Amino acid sequence: MVTPTHPATPAADPDTSPVLIGALVPLTRPGWSEAGHHLLAGLESAVRDVNASGGIAGRPLALEVRDTAADPEKAAAAVTELAAAGVAAVVGEYHSVVARTAATTAAALGVPYLCSSAVLDALVTDGPTDHVARIAPPQSRGWRLYADHLLAGGHTHIAVAAQPSVYWASGTEILRDHLAPHGGTVTTLDAAALAPEALCDALAATGATALLLLVGHPEPAVPLVEAVRADPRLPGLLIGAPAGQPEFAEWGRLLGADGAGVPFLRYLPETLTPLGARVEQELRTHLASAPSFVAFEGYDTIVALTDVFRGHGVDRDLIAKSWPLVDAEGTRGRIRFTRPQGTHVWQWTWPPVQIVDRDPAAPDRFRVLRADQAA
Template sequence: MSTSPTPSGTGAARADGSAVRIGALVPLTRPGWVEAGQHLLAGLELAVSEVNDADGIAGRPLELVVRDTAADPERAAAAVEELAGLGVAAVAGEYHSVVARAAAARADAVGLPYLCSSAVLDALTEQPTEWVARLCPPQSRGWRIYADLLLDAGHSRIAVAAQPSVYWAAGTRILRDCLTPRGGTVVELDMSALSPAALCDELADKRATALLLLVGHPDPAVPIVRSVRSDRRLAEVMIGAPAGQPEFAEWAALLGDDGAAIPFLRYLPERLTPLGARVEKTLRERLAETPSFVAFEGYDTVTVLADVLRSHGTDRARTAAAWPLVDVEGTRGRIRFSRTPGISVWQWASTPIQVVDRDPAEPDRFRILHAG
């Protein structure tokens, strides 16, 4: 079910059992978003290496125990159970919201601190919990900013091409709640019943001016983009991808020019902190490409956990009790957790948010369209 433990930094050389271990949940195989998982893991591993270069956790090496979730909620929940039994001090990571929700529920049930790196679903747990904290912004905040961009650009008739999922349904609801009171209309198109060609017919029939991709990557997102871009009836339709499908190099490799000018959300500031600029350089070398915001989320996750473990020890209950005491310089700003109305976990409330796209004139370059 899972990969073998993956030691990082000086922890790899220690066999006396003294390492402080953190479980890492990462999608590394399909149907998970593998490229996102690779970036997340690169950030986690870089931070672990740097923690160990700085004498670890009170002289003990920090070690990652990596588990591949493959975007499977049941697999993630089982991994949390296993990691708890292995004695990890905390669990970190995960990119997919529905998977992170399963991991958070199990972490809460077994009393294991979980710092979620990348999953934005507002309802990460059904009830408020002290065991879970999150670095990325809640979906409602980011997608409201995206709705503002749509209206500012003159789009009031929005079609969403969606697959069945709690995450996509929540996104549709947020968009409708934001757009409807301001004169907008949201039309749902069920991609479990439509082919890309049939979707194009629906868009033309309903006279939508924007199409949002609330679907998986690369399928069916890539075939949809190709179909819409090649349909002359839809030449003026804006394509958007609030969940961030165009962030990664695979998108540009598969779609070329067709993948440009598709706005998406990412969680970066206009300027990285000095720490972020240094980390960006190292991550670029490790990944052999520009690091995505997900890589910075991974780095910041370990940075926060290392600070907590150094300050409060490795007892799980003390770690969970320390979330409101966190005050750490990350790659994207100062990280502090608080209770946010409507959010059931400890939340970094000031995560930077941008809406960006790939520049049609230079698809490897990103343009910042909106920030919040």
């Protein structure tokens, strides 16, 4: 009896198609385009490193980049388009109001969204969701540290030059609530209605010892700084920019010495991790300038998402369930997500926070004035 033989069933070809990630970045005006380019540089650098180390089970990562131009409607449309294109997740965005729209849209579509840089506390407003996580710290954490810095410097009467925005209004309330128990006050000046010279007139009448710029960059931030610095009625007035405008090279180019001594929030540790030190050199070469904290946020976004992909797969529902399982070494510390009380999204607890300014003696050099190394 001859036993029939059957050819062996050929093994299925491994899936080598790219794992798609949607990336939201503000690359054109009125978006803060310099921040957008730094964010994108960090995302792209991390993707290159992941692919050089084997990708995701042999599949390369690929970014599908969309320019939001700081427009919430563009962000919502981009998330909808990317969801239909089959991305495993969406990442990025710098502007908080834009990120909130992106997060809300992603949650509604069941697409995981890992927010890189936006800090507005209420990133989603419809209740807790497993589909949204965030790398950047919430606004309240950094801005309370900033308020402590003001108090330590003897500044209890603060003026803010603010444009209409949920983000700026939220920041003003955080400052007011934190300063009030210490006898501090916050006076709001409408930067949308007042030209720089008129704002200086109003500022001189308040008797404030510090002016915080809660406005866009370079307009109207740069003209405001120039007007305040030139006003003989305002000698010694502290100018502050908690949102981080002085971090970027454009600030230094446009303002020179006038842009020094303006404290701002920066999300970097005292010392980068070994990974961060290597990435810093690569980003410096790619950007032809020192990378901002936003570039590191972009890199760490891909680090965290890769930890999810390699440990739990690229299915959207599995990704959404895996944020609390992330445990990865980033450029600025160990990345782990929790859901702090009152928070509707998964949050890295916590990225490091610094208050920094440009040294008046050397405006291209940064000075760390205060730090919360909670990572």
